[in-house]
Amino acid sequence: MPQLTMTDHSVELARLKRRLEREHHARLEAEQIAENGLRELYEQQRRLQLLEAIAVKANQTSTLNDMLQFTLTQLCQFTHWPLGHAYVSLPKQCDRLYPTAIWHNYLTDEDAVEDFCRTTEMTFFDRGIGLPGRVLATGEAAWITDIAKDRDFVRQASAQQLGLKTAFAFPVLAGQHVAAVLEFFSTQEIQPDAELLHTMAQIGMQLGRVVERQMAEERLKHDAFHDSLTGLPNRTLFLDRLQHAMNYQKRHPKYLFAVLFVDLDRFKVVNDSLGHLAGDQLLSQIVPRLLTTLRSEDTVARIGETRDIKDTLARLGGDEFTLLLDDIHSPNDAMRVAERIQHTLTTLPFSINEQAVYASASIGIATADQQTSAEDLLRNANLAMYRAKSLGGACCELFDQSMHVRAVNRLIIENDLRRALVDNHFILHYQPIVSFKTGAIVGFEALVRWQKNATTLIYPNDFIYIAEDTGLILLLDMWVLQQACRTMRQWQIDFPQQQPLTISVNLSARLFAQNNLVEQVQAIINATGINPASVRLEITESMTMDDAERSVQILSRLKEIGVHLSIDDFGTGYSSLSYLHRFPADILKIDRSFISRMDDSPECFQIIQSIMNLARNLGMDVIAEGPETAAHVQQLQALDCDFGQGYFFSRPVDEQKATALLHGACVYSMLTKDTVIPSLSA
Ligand code: C2E
Ligand code: MG
Ligand code: MG
Numbered sequence: 001m002p003q004l005t006m007t008d009h010s011v012e013l014a015r016l017k018r019r020l021e022r023e024h025h026a027r028l029e030a031e032q033i034a035e036n037g038l039r040e041l042y043e044q045q046r047r048l049q050l051l052e053a054i055a056v057k058a059n060q061t062s063t064l065n066d067m068l069q070f071t072l073t074q075l076c077q078f079t080h081w082p083l084g085h086a087y088v089s090l091p092k093q094c095d096r097l098y099p100t101a102i103w104h105n106y107l108t109d110e111d112a113v114e115d116f117c118r119t120t121e122m123t124f125f126d127r128g129i130g131l132p133g134r135v136l137a138t139g140e141a142a143w144i145t146d147i148a149k150d151r152d153f154v155r156q157a158s159a160q161q162l163g164l165k166t167a168f169a170f171p172v173l174a175g176q177h178v179a180a181v182l183e184f185f186s187t188q189e190i191q192p193d194a195e196l197l198h199t200m201a202q203i204g205m206q207l208g209r210v211v212e213r214q215m216a217e218e219r220l221k222h223d224a225f226h227d228s229l230t231g232l233p234n235r236t237l238f239l240d241r242l243q244h245a246m247n248y249q250k251r252h253p254k255y256l257f258a259v260l261f262v263d264l265d266r267f268k269v270v271n272d273s274l275g276h277l278a279g280d281q282l283l284s285q286i287v288p289r290l291l292t293t294l295r296s297e298d299t300v301a302r303i304g305e306t307r308d309i310k311d312t313l314a315r316l317g318g319d320e321f322t323l324l325l326d327d328i329h330s331p332n333d334a335m336r337v338a339e340r341i342q343h344t345l346t347t348l349p350f351s352i353n354e355q356a357v358y359a360s361a362s363i364g365i366a367t368a369d370q371q372t373s374a375e376d377l378l379r380n381a382n383l384a385m386y387r388a389k390s391l392g393g394a395c396c397e398l399f400d401q402s403m404h405v406r407a408v409n410r411l412i413i414e415n416d417l418r419r420a421l422v423d424n425h426f427i428l429h430y431q432p433i434v435s436f437k438t439g440a441i442v443g444f445e446a447l448v449r450w451q452k453n454a455t456t457l458i459y460p461n462d463f464i465y466i467a468e469d470t471g472l473i474l475l476l477d478m479w480v481l482q483q484a485c486r487t488m489r490q491w492q493i494d495f496p497q498q499q500p501l502t503i504s505v506n507l508s509a510r511l512f513a514q515n516n517l518v519e520q521v522q523a524i525i526n527a528t529g530i531n532p533a534s535v536r537l538e539i540t541e542s543m544t545m546d547d548a549e550r551s552v553q554i555l556s557r558l559k560e561i562g563v564h565l566s567i568d569d570f571g572t573g574y575s576s577l578s579y580l581h582r583f584p585a586d587i588l589k590i591d592r593s594f595i596s597r598m599d600d601s602p603e604c605f606q607i608i609q610s611i612m613n614l615a616r617n618l619g620m621d622v623i624a625e626g627p628e629t630a631a632h633v634q635q636l637q638a639l640d641c642d643f644g645q646g647y648f649f650s651r652p653v654d655e656q657k658a659t660a661l662l663h664g665a666c667v668y669s670m671l672t673k674d675t676v677i678p679s680l681s682a
Contacts, residue, residue: 047199050078051206058206062217064088065100067210068172068180071203072103075184079196082106083113083164083185085120087132089178091215097125097132097181107187112162119158125181130154131169132181139178141170141200143192147185159185166190170200174211227315229280230287238314241324242374249368258334260323261364261381262290262341265393267319269546270357278352283319285350286359290321293340322378331367331398338363338396346394360394362386367399383407413466416452421475425451428483429652432661433504433623433645436637439668441661443502443536445645446484447652448476464508473508478520481505485528485535487655492534495662504536504566509543518557525561532562536587540568548579559584566623571611581618588615592626595646598635605635612639 057070068086076084083104087097099121107113125132131153134142144150144167147159153167169183182200225237233241245257264286271279294311312324325334341361349356364384368377383406384399391397420426430444450458467473488503495501511517525532537558544551555565566587571594590611597604608624615622624636627646636644649668650661 046078047195050074051199051202054203054206058210061210062214064172064180064207064211064214067207068182069101069103071207072101072182075182075200075203076103076105079184079186080106081184081186083116083162085132085183087125087181087183089136089180094177095127095136097136100180107162109162112158116155116158116162116164119155123154131167131183135169135171135181135183136178139171139173139176141168141197141204143168143197145191146189163187168192168197168200170197170204172204172207172211174208174215179211180207227317230284230315232287232321233312233314235314235316238312238316238322238324239374239378241312241314242377245324245326246368246372246374246377256328256330256367258325258328258331258365258367259377259381260325260334260338260341261366261378261385262321262323262361263363263385263389264319265360265362265389267359270352272547274352274355274357278357279319281352282350282357282359283315285352286321286345287313287315289344290323290341293337293344294323322381331365334365334367335396335398338365342394342396362388362393363396364388365396365398380404410466413463414470414472417450417463417467417470417472420450420452421472421479426476426479427451427654428480428487429654430487430658431645431652432650432658433502433643434649434668435643436633436641441501442499442643443504443534444488444658445504445506445538445652446480446487447506448480468508468510471510473510474514477506477508477511478524481521482524482528485524485530488534489528489530491659491662492530494659500531500534501662502534502536502564503530504538506538506568507543509540512539512543512551512554517554518561521558521563522561525563533564535563536566537563538566538568538589539585541570541572544579544583552579552582552584555584569625571607580614585620587621587623589623589625589645590641592646595624595626595632595636596628599629599631608636608641609639612641 053074054071058067061067061070065088068088072084072086076082084102085099086101088100089095089097102117102120104113104117123130125136127133128137131142131144134152144153145165147153147156147164147167150156153159159167164185164187166186166189167183169181171178172180172182225234225240226232227234242259245255249255249257264282267279267282270282290313294313311326314322314324316322323337325337328334341363345359345361349358351357362385364381364387366377366380366384372380380399380403383403384397387403388395388397427449429447429449431447432441433443433445434440435442448460448464450463452458464473467476484503484505488501491501507517514520521535521537525535539555544555558565564587565583565585566589567583567585568589569591570588572591588611590608594604594608594611598608612622621642623643623645624632624641625645627633627636627644627648629648632646633644633648653661
């Protein structure tokens with residue numbers, strides 16, 4: 001075995017030493033790697049905890065400000081950066097940021113902190129200005145490693161005084177819109193940290209969801225209180241404002257306010273003739289004009305307290321608008337506003353589909369006293385509006401208590417009417433129509449009466465309009481037609497020797513507007529077995545003029561099934577002569593108002609004469625409504641009028657008396673043009 005020399009020993013020692021060192025290094029390295037890994041793991045865990053805390057909070061809160069404050073605190077603690085700000089952009093002023101939250105810690109120079117924060121608050125961070133403005137403009141995060149070297153950093157002096165070196169900011173995006181910006185500062189110089197930026201982007205997204213949720217909630221809230229077409233407050237919000245005004249009035253008895261109920265006149269005509277889209281367009285165009293009539297002054301009360309009430313325009317639906325007029329001196333102020341509204345609506349036409357459309361409104365005004373509720377007040381204004389409408393529209397009425405009494409009565413009548421229809425409490429009276437030439441009865445007009453009880457008979461003028469409004473008229477008119485046809489059929493059988501008598505029946509506007517009118521009439525003719533040529537349906541001019549084209553069609557179809565048509569109350573409504581000649585009517589009934597004034601008004605006489613000429617030219621017969629005296633009859637005869645229906649011959653009488661007239665073969669003798677002697681008077 002060879003002997004190891006001294007040199008060999010030292011070589012071996014050196015080798016072992018090197019090996020030991022290598023192993024030591026390797027161990028150190030391994031330890032370093034392990035430690036780094038651990039730290040990374042730890043950092044990652046902190047990041048996850050941060051993200052989780054923010055996600056949890058984002059799920060719980062729906063207000064952005066709350067969320068921003070929370071995030072600021074969390075992030076400053078996470079990064080150990082000592083200062084942070086949050087800014088929001090307002091939905092309607094999204095070109096500017098407003099500071100909303102601040103967080104700072106570890107900064108000892110309180111004065112310098114305050115100075116920096118004040119500078120921040122006083123700076124307008126418009127799009128592109130300063131660090132937050134840059135983020136607002138780009139929608140992306142921004143990192144400034146050394147504030148001193150950044151030429152666009154507007155708060156440089158106070159930042160340096162505070163010892164701030166590095167800054168970064170990131171946006172909160174709701175869709176494309178930068179809803180908020182968060183910025184952070186460090187007193188050390190730190191290079192851009194990709195990991196951190198990534199985390200911030202994730203946080204920005206979380207906050208974006210809160211913004212979107214908040215916006216959706218606000219939209220929902222807005223929609224619940226606003227009208228979708230015009231964006232005006234709706235009924236709910238209006239009533240709420242009204243309630244505020246009423247509460248205020250309770251505390252300040254001198255405070256006065258008014259409610260205006262504005263309903264457009266003939267809006268239905270626009271809707272029906274130009275279509276619903278055109279109707280919507282008209283409403284949208286009307287709103288800005290209505291808004292100009294409101295006072296623009298602020299909400300500070302003149303009688304000394306700041307209130308949250310102001311003039312409010314709302315849309316209740318359809319063509320109904322309401323206006324709350326705040327703090328007026330007297331109802332006259334409200335009247336003046338109503339006049340302004342009329343003026344602004346009527347002076348210039350609206351342009352719908354390049355067509356000029358004129359508008360006007362019926363306006364009702366009500367003021368409150370201590371007793372009324374918000375609902376009552378609105379109802380009162382509504383009643384006053386109805387009054388304005390019944391006066392022909394385009395005018396304004398102030399509510400008074402009698403309107404309420406009338407409305408209550410009306411409701412009672414309405415209910416009674418319904419019951420009367422079910423219990424069959426209606427009867428027909430018949431008024432003879434007499435030939436001026438022969439003096440013979442040629443037919444009857446059936447006139448409905450309401451037998452309220454054994455002693456009370458109610459005439460149509462006191463209930464027909466209510467039946468019209470409620471739609472009960474549809475049933476009533478059909479009942480009248482059926483009953484009248486049945487009676488006439490019987491008379492025709494019982495009195496065969498006379499030329500076939502005719503039966504005239506009034507049609508209501510409501511029934512005339514029904515699509516199945518012709519079918520309904522046909523069904524009754526079939527059911528009663530009457531010859532349709534004996535049936536005369538009476539319509540008025542105003543019923544036909546709303547939609548004259550349709551009227552021509554309906555009337556033609558009625559003619560086709562064989563019935564005759566009369567134009568009732570002629571001369572009182574609005575006529576378009578151009579349509580009149582297209583209406584296949586057989587008879588004109590001259591309104592009673594002309595006949596009754598014939599004696600003392602030469603004008604009336606002339607009007608009758610012109611109507612006679614018109615009728616002749618159109619090939620129609622003429623019935624004079626309401627001749628009461630021999631003089632009337634003479635004059636009408638002189639004018640060569642065909643028929644008369646008036647008290648001179650007979651009042652409307654019940655079926656029994658009408659039958660008696662026929663039995664007596666009543667002929668009103670008109671011996672000469674000067675003497676007329678009725679042979680029988682009912
Ligand atoms: P109208 O169709 O013009 O009927 C004629 C009205 O004039 C009747 O009133 C009749 O009694 C009245 N009258 C007739 N001759 C004279 C006269 O010489 N002097 C005076 N002062 N009045 C006379 P009434 O029965 O009260 O009916 C009023 C209106 O009610 C009718 O006017 C008609 O528009 C409507 N009406 C009546 N019955 C019905 C019905 O069944 N359905 C519908 N929809 N309306 C009806
Ligand atoms: Mg009539
Ligand atoms: Mg009439």
